[in-house]
Amino acid sequence: MSTSIAFLKGHGTENDFVIVPDPENALDLSPAAVAALCDRRAGIGGDGVLHVVRSAAHPEARGMAAEAEWFMDYRNGDGSVAEMCGNGVRVFARYLQHAGHVGEGDLAIATRGGVKTVHLAKDGDITVGMGRARLPEGEVTVSVGEHSWPARNVNMGNPHAVAFVADLADAGNLFTAPPVGPAAAYPDGVNVEFVVDRGPRHVAMRVHERGSGETRSCGTGACAVAVAAARRDGVDPAVTGTPASYTVDLPGGRLIITERPDGEIEMTGPAVIVAEGELDADWLAHALG
Numbered sequence: 001m002s003t004s005i006a007f008l009k010g011h012g013t014e015n016d017f018v019i020v021p022d023p024e025n026a027l028d029l030s031p032a033a034v035a036a037l038c039d040r041r042a043g044i045g046g047d048g049v050l051h052v053v054r055s056a057a058h059p060e061a062r063g064m065a066a067e068a069e070w071f072m073d074y075r076n077g078d079g080s081v082a083e084m085c086g087n088g089v090r091v092f093a094r095y096l097q098h099a100g101h102v103g104e105g106d107l108a109i110a111t112r113g114g115v116k117t118v119h120l121a122k123d124g125d126i127t128v129g130m131g132r133a134r135l136p137e138g139e140v141t142v143s144v145g146e147h148s149w150p151a152r153n154v155n156m157g158n159p160h161a162v163a164f165v166a167d168l169a170d171a172g173n174l175f176t177a178p179p180v181g182p183a184a185a186y187p188d189g190v191n192v193e194f195v196v197d198r199g200p201r202h203v204a205m206r207v208h209e210r211g212s213g214e215t216r217s218c219g220t221g222a223c224a225v226a227v228a229a230a231r232r233d234g235v236d237p238a239v240t241g242t243p244a245s246y247t248v249d250l251p252g253g254r255l256i257i258t259e260r261p262d263g264e265i266e267m268t269g270p271a272v273i274v275a276e277g278e279l280d281a282d283w284l285a286h287a288l289g
Helices: 031-038 086-098 219-233 281-288
Strands: 005-012 015-021 048-054 070-076 105-111 114-120 126-132 140-144 147-155 159-164 191-199 202-209 244-250 253-259 264-269 272-279
Touching: 005 086, 015 031, 015 086, 031 048, 031 070, 031 281, 048 086, 070 086, 086 105, 086 114, 086 126, 086 219, 086 264, 086 272, 126 219, 140 159, 147 219, 159 219, 191 219, 202 219, 219 244, 219 253, 219 264, 272 281
Parallel strands: 015 048, 070 105, 159 191, 202 244
Antiparallel strands: 005 015, 005 272, 048 070, 105 114, 114 126, 126 264, 140 147, 147 159, 191 202, 244 253, 253 264
């Protein structure tokens, strides 16, 4: 292993990431090392790590290499592995553009949630094809303190519980994961979204991301919220035959989510590279130790 590692810092609607370019998958990023990188006081700081690897070089992505050259090996801020991260895909695509690997237009990115189609627009926004939502059956309840709300179980390649509330303050501090029941509905944990209405097809949300706590934004969460809102509002595109678009305001910015009649969901929003540098060799050795 080299004595130093290049990194970048980026964010999508203030959902921020440490980007680690590693095309040949030469780095063994342990959970402890990822957590150290994401530490906001003793590390670089971020909600997660975007490990940039060529699909052909990663055992989990080789089967997707014919469709997508690059694999987003995403890790949560606590070091755990995640299936998908919508904001992360946009920042990942921005990094590929920043590094000269891709230009404006369409590309495909491999993730643990499958291959995602991405469009880099001339105006700077990035649209990600997020796939279809699954809506597992069964009642789900989200609780904060003595209050509980019914929630919609939505799976976007990762699990979500979406609760509509009267005030976003009802979510509490979101430092710890709100209790969600029944536990059997989410055996591997869940992302929890609290949602209020702002106007016609316009909502605002807060989110507790599994493994990261409250974050400024969550792309898959915004998609789950739009899907849940469309079902609540009686505008399921599969039934109406008309696409449904929702504006979703998050603490870190705004995303536009569109669900098409065929079930495919698109998310459009910004992605920014903030800085790049090199990890100190001594710090790195301690973190990887």
